[in-house]
Amino acid sequence: MKSWLKQIAIFGVIFLIMSFAVDTWRTKDIDRQALPELQGLTINNQTIDLKALSFEQPVLVYFWGTWCPVCSVVSPSVDTISQYYPTYSIAMQSGDNETLQAYMNSEEYQFQVINDNDNAIAKSLGVQVTPLVMVIDQGELVNFTTGYVSLLGLWWRIAWASW
Template sequence: MPIKKLPRPVRFLLWLLVFALVYFGAQQYQKRNLVSGPVPDYSAPLLQGAYFDSRDLAGKPYVLHFWASWCPICRFEQDTIQALSRDHQVISVAMQSGGREEVQNYMQEAGLNFITLLDEEGRLASRFGVRGVPTTLLINSDGEIAFREVGYTSEWGMRLRLWWMK
């Protein structure tokens, strides 16, 4: 039976199913290179001037968020990350967004003040398998990656995942 002869609600459900399969398939494809399991030890210069070492967060859950100043989706999501940083430990990574001064200017203009690591050449992102931004990893208190997301995620979606992670 041709699709056009199916009742309208059935056609709608079929299109919805196709959309869902394509969407979730694309999500899984984007996550294929991301690390999973235990978080590798890493260190990087902080925007604020010192040096960050991931071992300092041992035993604490946190959000590891990769973003770029040139990414329009990251700009759209930055208020969500700022809001999360008020209630949760957020470590952000400014990937290939220029030097310290450029990233500081960007964050100041945007009103952002979460902890930011500089990854000018994308080496830290490569270590985590990040190929696109924004990418968000939720790390549990055991040092394991509990959730991996590529692309935009809503504030309530992240908060729900953080709650679930506990």
């Protein structure tokens, strides 16, 4: 039993190191020092300035796509957290506003969506993979991760920024 626990612990440490390395490589183009202006128009025609909103409280920003299989697993958690914290999503290459709204309705998602159909916002930040979750606080990028993230992971990232 003791050797099994030791092997599980070693596997866990290796998994965490590999996850960190992959996350670092996937986000190598994101400028962690100088966050560009993050403004957009939601699919409901509401102008949003994410950087300005972050001066009121931490903001969760979720880059995703309707075509992304991992996003379909992460989006329900993002939807849940959006009921408690300011959460804005940026849909990359997911069609026009009507198509995106139909998708949101069919999935019953409530989070705010900025349509980045030409990837202009994503390119300005250096985002190349989805899903990507960022937490912006006081105009600065304080936390981010790519790939699958759980509801608990989302809460942890927001709580970390709030301290």
